[in-house]
Amino acid sequence: KAGVTQTPRYLIKTRGQQVTLSCSPISGHRSVSWYQQTPGQGLQFLFEYFSETQRNKGNFPGRFSGRQFSNSRSEMNVSTLELGDSALYLCASSLDTLNTEAFFGQGTRLTVV
Amino acid sequence: KQEVTQIPAALSVPEGENLVLNCSFTDSAIYNLQWFRQDPGKGLTSLLLIQSSQREQTSGRLNASLDKSSGRSTLYIAASQPGDSATYLCAVRNSNYQLIWGAGTKLIIKP
Numbered sequence: 502k503a504g505v506t507q508t509p510r511y512l513i514k515t516r517g518q519q520v521t522l523s524c525s526p527i528s529g530h531r532s533v534s535w536y537q538q539t540p541g542q543g544l545q546f547l548f549e550y551f552s553e554t555q556r557n558k559g560n561f562p563g564r565f566s567g568r569q570f571s572n573s574r575s576e577m578n579v580s581t582l583e584l585g586d587s588a589l590y591l592c593a594s595s596l597d598t599l600n601t602e603a604f605f606g607q608g609t610r611l612t613v614v
Numbered sequence: 615k616q617e618v619t620q621i622p623a624a625l626s627v628p629e630g631e632n633l634v635l636n637c638s639f640t641d642s643a644i645y646n647l648q649w650f651r652q653d654p655g656k657g658l659t660s661l662l663l664i665q666s667s668q669r670e671q672t673s674g675r676l677n678a679s680l681d682k683s684s685g686r687s688t689l690y691i692a693a694s695q696p697g698d699s700a701t702y703l704c705a706v707r708n709s710n711y712q713l714i715w716g717a718g719t720k721l722i723i724k725p
Contacts, residue, residue, distance in 0.1 A: 505657075532711070534711070534712065534713070544703070544705075544713075544715040545715075546712040546714075551711075557710045557711050559712065589655075591657060593658075593713070599645040599709070599711060600646055600665055602648065602663040603660065603705075603707075605659075605660070606657050607656060608657045610655070
């Protein structure tokens with residue numbers, strides 16, 4: 502069965518631009534979460550979507566937003582990019598409850614110059 | 615506020631040794647704890663999931679234990695191999711659906 506697919510794998514953007522990242526979860530999984538990983542801060546929670554609804558959001562500015570479609574695919578958008586947004590963005594897919602295992606994609610490496 | 619700590623931050627051992635990685639958390643109100651490995655520049659691979667009601671889980675040479683009351687989990691790797699070299703992360707899932715992460719242990723297995 503196919504795993505979690507994130508596209509694109511690598512991105513280079515300029516400060517001030519915006520970017521959209523995509524995540525396709527494992528078939529049948531309805532929960533998608535997004536995490537940012539940086540060397541200084543480690544892994545930090547961005548937000549979680551379930552059945553097209555955002556259930557929870559981490560402590561990130563409003564420039565970070567997301568959405569989930571009816572097929573459970575999710576997108577994350579970052580507007581007005583800053584140098585500090587350079588990171589590995591990881592998407593996790595879970596069935597639907599609190600007790601299920603999270604599976605991660607390979608991530609999107611975003612570099613802001 | 616939940617905090618997750620992993621000790622040691624780095625570990626280097628000769629091939630063939632058994633080893634233990636530690637993970638501690640401050641709030642015992644968790645739903646589960648999951649261990650992952652991450653290879654350089656790659657995503658996260660799930661190793662083991664322990665529900666809050668469980669004490670341990672095993673997969674091949676890996677065994678993870680959970681003591682919720684003391685806020686501790688250990689990942690035991692038997693007969694280590696160079697291919698086990700990676701960063702190992704533990705994460706606890708809280709009632710807000712999010713995973714709270716440790717900083718990881720970077721493991722190097724020397725041939």
